[in-house]
């Protein structure tokens with residue numbers, strides 16, 4: 001009998017959740033304020049990280065910026081200060097667990113408790129698996145996936161103690177479905193998606209932490225240079241063009257400030273995600289072939305090889 005009552009209650013919950021999601025999609029949900037929050041962003045010296053810093057600064061947050069590239073990170077900090085926002089910079093290589101823990105201790109002592117954590121830093125090897133040095137493959141996993149464990153272990157306890165906080169995971173659509181020649185990246189981003197989901201479930205099953213929120217961001221290719229050269233079939237390029245970084249960050253901000261659990265950018269990517277789950281493998285392969293998605297990374301790898309060759313020849317300055 002109890003199980004039947006629970007079943008009915010679950011069905012009511014389920015219907016209510018679907019209705020809420022539909023309403024949220026049609027009408028704009030109320031966005032929360034992050035004024036005065038202490039927001040830590042990893043990879044703040046680069047494309048999305050820098051834009052996230054500027055968006056959070058405009059919303060009134062205080063910022064802690066982490067990057068392994070000191071110069072790029074300081075550049076972001078200068079832009080943020082021009083907006084009149086308080087900002088603290090730290091040079092950290094987040095592929096190293098001890099560096100994360102040591103720097104997190106410094107942040108707590110020198111600045112305070114972080115209440116918003118944006119795990120944004122990411123890398124990709126950009127080589128074919130059999131030709132890629134092991135260290136490069138390992139680095140992708142350390143930065144894109146393992147660092148999520150150490151960052152969360154370092155900052156979640158204070159969020160839980162105050163029952164207030166937000167952990168944002170910048171994953172990728174390549175954490176929901178995959179393609180050829182990005183084995184390291186897909187493994188790391190599928191890991192990031194799994195990490196985020198399990199962490200969210202853990203917080204939901206614990207008492208007294210309903211004030212700690214999570215958001216998963218899954219963008220398609222963005223024009224930041226990370227996947228420069230990657231392209232689908234020529235005739236379809238215009239239909240799903242690479243995302244403008246600012247658009248991507250603004251859409252992400254809306255999801256974060258609405259405490260939305262997950263967002264795919266652009267929305268059409270939900271179909272790709274669904275088709276991967278629902279269609280037979282061969283049907284997905286056929287649609288990939290039609291779209292040119294099966295070999296879209298070939299041109300990316302070629303571009304990377306050319307860039308590396310130019311660096312080796314001394315034609316361009318290595319970053």
Ligand SMILES: NC(=O)c1ccc[n+]([C@@H]2O[C@H](COP(=O)([O-])OP(=O)(O)OC[C@H]3O[C@@H](n4cnc5c(N)ncnc54)[C@H](O)[C@@H]3O)[C@@H](O)[C@H]2O)c1
Nearest residue numbers: 043045046047048068093094095121122172221222224226
């Ligand atoms: N660019 C895309 O097409 C795309 C698509 C989907 C998801 N994403 C994800 O979005 C996030 C941001 O990507 P982006 O395009 O802005 O990348 P980016 O290369 O422009 O910037 C990444 C930043 O991370 C920093 N970083 C790299 N390794 C680090 C380390 N070990 N320690 C500390 N900092 C480190 C870099 O210095 C750089 O400032 C990444 O997680 C990426 O995987 C990017």
